[in-house]
Amino acid sequence: xxxxxxxFAGGAPAFLALARAHHARCVADPExxxxxxxxGQHPRHVERLAAYWAEVFGGPPEYSRDCGDQxxxxxxxxxxxxxxxxxxxxxxxxxxxxDDVKLPEDKEFRAALRAYMEWAVAEVLRYPEEPGAVPRExxxxxxxxxxxxx
Numbered sequence: 035x036x037x038x039x040x041x042f043a044g045g046a047p048a049f050l051a052l053a054r055a056h057h058a059r060c061v062a063d064p065e066x067x068x069x070x071x072x073x074g075q076h077p078r079h080v081e082r083l084a085a086y087w088a089e090v091f092g093g094p095p096e097y098s099r100d101c102g103d104q105x106x107x108x109x110x111x112x113x114x115x116x117x118x119x120x121x122x123x124x125x126x127x128x129x130x131x132x133d134d135v136k137l138p139e140d141k142e143f144r145a146a147l148r149a150y151m152e153w154a155v156a157e158v159l160r161y162p163e164e165p166g167a168v169p170r171e172x173x174x175x176x177x178x179x180x181x182x183x184x
Contacts, residue, residue, distance in 0.1 A: 036179060038092025039146055043137050046088055053084035055131035066123050090150065090177050097174070104172035112161035112168055121155035142179060150177040 043049065057080050060066040085097040086107065128151045132144065154175075161168050176183040 039143065039178060040088055040092035042140070042143055043091065046084070046093065048135065048137060049088040049091070049093065050081065050084040051135040052128075052131055052137065053080045053087065055134040056128055057083070059127035059131050059134070060124065063123055063127060066120060066127065090175055092176065092178065095174070104174050105168055105170055108158065108161055108168045108172065109165045111158045112163075112165040121159055125151045125155050146177065146179055146181070149181060153177075153182065 040049070043052075082097065082101055085093075085100070089095055089097045125148070129144075129148060132147060137143070137147075157175075
């Protein structure tokens with residue numbers, strides 16, 4: 035039986051390291067800096083991001099238990115207008131952060147991570163206008179070796 039992407043990455047410590055490295059890259063990026071350094075950001079943003087990604091990739095349901103569902107994530111990021119270049123930069127920071135923290139270099143694993151992030155960015159970009167357009171009670175996405183799991 036193949037491990038989940040969460041297990042293959044190294045579990046919760048790997049996702050916390052990934053979230054920290056990703057956040058640092060986003061803050062250092064001249065275009066992404068603003069949304070990642072504003073004073074209204076949740077004080078446990080990095081930990082929550084790590085829990086979210088961990089759950090998406092097959093880890094425990096810590097994010098959905100403590101923070102909510104996919105609707106909440108999309109509402110939080112909706113209403114910011116056209117962010118297409120920011121989405122690409124965000125995905126690039128994610129791939130770079132995976133390198134920074136030395137996640138496994140297995141090609142299938144890295145392809146699954148990249149495919150997820152491209153899908154996730156596209157999901158966020160679907161709601162450039164009003165946060166009220168986000169459907170209610172969306173379940174948490176789950177991503178495996180073959181992509182989005184229904």
